[in-house]
Amino acid sequence: MATTSTRAPAGRTFFGHPWGLATLFFTEMWERFSFYGMRGILVLFLIAPPSQSGLGLAEGTAKALLGVYMAMVYFAALPGGWLADRILGARRTVLAGCVVIMCGHLSMAVPAGAGAVYLGLALIILGSGLLKPNISTMVGRLYSQEDDARRDSAFSLFYLGVNIGALAPFVVGYLGENINWHLGFGAAAAGMALGLTQYVLGARHLRGVGDQPGHRLTPDERRRLARAAGGVLAAAVPAVAVAAVALGGITVDHVTVALTVLAVAVPVAYFAYLFRSHEVTAEERTRLRAYVWLFAAAALFWMIYDQAAGPLNIFAERSVDLTVFGWRMPASWTQNINPIMIICLSGFFAWLWLRLGDRVTIPQKFAFGLVMCGLSFVVMSMAAHAAAGGVRVSLLWLVAVYLLQTVGELALSPVGLSVTVKLAPRAFVGQLLGVWFLAVACGDAVGGQVARLQDVWGGVRYFLLLGAVTVAAGAAMFAFARTLGRLAGQGGDREPRTAAVP
Template sequence: MAVSRSGPAPGGRTFFGHPWGLATLFFTEMWERFSFYGLRAILVLFLIAPPADSGLGMAEGTANALMGVYLSMVYFVALPGGWLADRILGARRAVLIGGTVIMLGHISMAIPGGAGFVYFGLFLIIMGTGLLKPNISTMVGKLYEGRPDARRDSAFSIFYMGINIGSLAPFIVGYLGQNIDWHLGFGCAAVGMAIGLIQYVLGGRSLEGVGEAPGHRLDEAERRTFTRALAATLAVVAAVVVIAVLLGEFTVDNVTVALTVLAVVVPVVYFGYLFRSHEVTAEERVRLRAYVWLFVAAALFWMIFDQAAGPLNVFAERHVDLSVFGWRMPASWTQNLNPIMIICFAAVFAWLWVRLGDRVSTPQKFAFALVMCGLSFVVMSIASNAAADGIRISLLWLVAVYLLQTLGELSLSPVGLSVTTKLAPQAFASQMMGVWFLATAAGDAVGGQVARLQAPWGNVWYFLLLGLLTVLAGLLMFVFAKSVRRLMGEERPASPVETGRR
């Protein structure tokens, strides 16, 4: 007799009425996001800080581009990470290996040994996150196979609350990094990931075998093909790096540009592959056409939204009055405004989507998200004008900016995760979660390069033009919402999952 994995055993421990396996995944993701958002809050500030203040003294445009590419690659490698879990490792082992590599990356950055340790640490964090991020979400879904959507959606709602709690890391990492020592902040992020790994290993039994075996294990011929392809790819990359070094072109700026091109080209190629795959049915291809619309909208949203870690963070440091009762809080603490608002409004949005039912479609939610995100940059333009004379403006300006972005995020990010699981071709379930993260990768990479325009354009015009462009894109999405919805076959109320972050 088959045993259901979607409910707790009689007399067993539960987690908000769910099986304890959800708690294991909840805390693993929470601590991984703690390490990620802690680093995110201080990275650009560390990169542009002068060497006298233990920073790298990097030009602001280069630092923003590096941040954009780092964020991009973190999500970019989710696609191969999902593939490795599907075909070779299994989701459970992929999460364990990924978390370990992430921890080692933060340890590398905690070593005050110069730029080399920083770049190597970022590389390890990117590789580890690619293994952990898509597969832990897939494992949550597999805990509830064969159960009603409402049960699964409830589990994801709880799971994403863990992400929100972990996102408050700048309170600790930001303070340690800015007020005591940058590398102490990086070390704190490593400790967080270590705690997550320990409880993941100890809670392994509660997962009841979920994710232990690959969904579509490679046969011997496929394994040989994969090995040859991997070896050829690594050889090409190594050759390109060697040539660039010999020509004197291996610079941070050139690497960020190359990776940005990669982040844009790969989604295009991969969608082409999906549309031609014999494993995708005719009905699934129709749904993929709708998904392309949502993908492009999401990429534009993240291009604007994730500039919070760069341009908005630096703006807070230089132009915002951060004094509280005579004490100046770290600028990195402003990165907590968004997760705090997420926690405050998540339940409201979950109730709202249920209340509205099928009267508001997924494309309309995406359109609303674009308009809100665009308006946030219009507000930033007004704030920049107010600070043009060297006056430090009120923190309330940033509160307004992050409020608009939060309203947009709650309308797009969790909705996108949910719709990805529903529109994904059956043969590419884990990989499609990686495809969703490619939208973030493309948006972040382009956003990092676009941020170079901030200096020549000036803050006022930079934020205004990007904001108006995004608002216009949102209005166009509203116009075509019915057509996209028809392609999706969305005929029932939207899922009430809308309660979390990435």
């Protein structure tokens, strides 16, 4: 494995880091530009009538589709990480991911009907699974094992690129809403093309990092894998055909429900496997029980948090006064509030957690994050009440909602991978790091289905009930924080000082 030394690198640097970090920084920034830009207008495009060049989907179907799309982006990180580690190596896997993502956005940029849109979403999911887990791995491998301080600094810079890229709705949203939806999707494709171009041109600065798989498959393993893949395919095709006949045809709703079940079933099955594994000791099993509760709390958090791109985006478009000095800004621009707040508040929270030190435990941070996220939906219920009867409310309502969610995110999100490493059984640390992202997938998928209830309950009741449940869950976690701490074997906690938009 090629790495730099623990000393500052000689020659050209990127804020004192190896220039290879610049290659990965801008690749991730443009990939996030394409992801968040397209996400910012996706649900608005899905529910827009065909007369406005939209797909004209029912609102509940559109929100469910958005939820499972975001869920599958994180779900695909598991096979993507495995492919890099066992077959292609991280560098080539990221390259393939860039190409596939760009093709996905190009497919959506072509006004060729629903088929092109669904193909585009599938390609973006596949490409994101190839890119997302492996580009972060390459950042870490630019440094030696002992160079923890500079590696932490590098990830801080890297995550700054994530949040800069997340401001994409300023461009993609304006083009999509004000000119043409497909032009907006085309802008996302152009952003990914820029990321791909500079990744190819800057590959030489990576100094061999990620060129080789960490644990390449043996010829015998390759043969077994091919047989297993053939068996799964042979079983899947008739199963889909039988389902189509039984259901009278497969609809978008059927697909979203099936993928939601998958997003929930996989982590449940994996945790069941861990608890039964002979490689997990009794002490590790105790810590694993604590981790399951933290995993469930994270899934609940993301279920609420990631509804920003669906119900909250639709609320902004229909019920918020977006007029500024006589000009109406695109509704998707409200999706920029969170990354702007992340950039502004990350430094303060890094100082705060350092100041508080061991006095605040990981379960307490998770509980605080849940309470803040739940309160954001309580505020949303008040905004929905104020907007009753077609009244357009102040943008400050959404600013308050996103402020609460950002505060919650900065408490919960940065410690997720840290607590995973801390509590994972020794034989399963690498696998559990991948499973952590399934908390996001599970929350997003369930959130997409839960969002259908808004059509039945109405906005006020929907936001209030979900907010109350989440606040109650956070309060319960506060009450049992000491117990969870004992199960986790915590004497004190020191977490990373960086935060990222996932």
